[in-house]
Amino acid sequence: MSWDLPTPFIIDVHVGSEDIDGLGHANNAVYVTWLERCAWRHSQRLGLDLAAYRRLDRAMAVVRHEIDYLAAAYEGDELELATWIVDWDQRLRMTRRFQLRRAHDGVVLLRARTTFACIELSTGKPKRMPAEFLEGYAPALILA
Template identity: 80%
Template sequence: MSWDLPTPFTIDLQVAAEDIDGLGHANNAVYVSWLERCAWRHSQSLGLDLTEYRRLDRAMAVLRHEIDYLASAYEEDELQVATWIVESDHRLRMTRRFQLIRPSDATTLLRAQTTFVCIELSSGKPKRMPQEFLDGYGPALVEPFPLEL
């Protein structure tokens, strides 16, 4: 696979009938749900699941999505989505990059970047990342390369 960055965290997906919109391809909102699923699974693999978020009274909440839709996905397409943590201020913000590929023809369907902010769950207000976030997310941080479109 031709990933934009080294050592991605990846998940496999298959486009389902309910993912298809009136134009005959996967709806753009479905792509966002795939990005979220990949980010959550990566967080879980780093030991930071919803139970841990609740225990710490902290969460990483989406502040901004930037998405470039490059090609369409169709029903029954087998896809892979990758994510990398590419930036962190080690206080409040963290940025992930994503790439969605259809392996059958090696086409990149999407590139995206999401900025997260650490919040206190009980208040919804921005709060500094706890040490557990630094310990979990920190080792996954990769040096980003320029985004190619």
């Protein structure tokens, strides 16, 4: 079971009953929550948590999600969600890729790409990334 790209940041996801919709599988909106959780945990690992964002008056805000749902997840499934930073202009924009797979058989359930823009928290307007973002995110960049 290999990943699409080398050296992923990975979180484990357990599909709970609250994740299941009327069709009997994980609701598509829940996948977006998982993507957000994975991106945040990766940022935290890189030293850029919510406290740092507030201190710097900057944040990386989602401007676009592209999601390919490839197979369904069901209650009780144990999943692995990986992320990589794959594009970064070192000014305003950054792109992450994601891959979600079922742990026991390696079936890929989802591939996604999310584009973020750096904003000033106090105004909500686009603002250049501070040096701390450049230093924190740079080691995680994977050229894909």
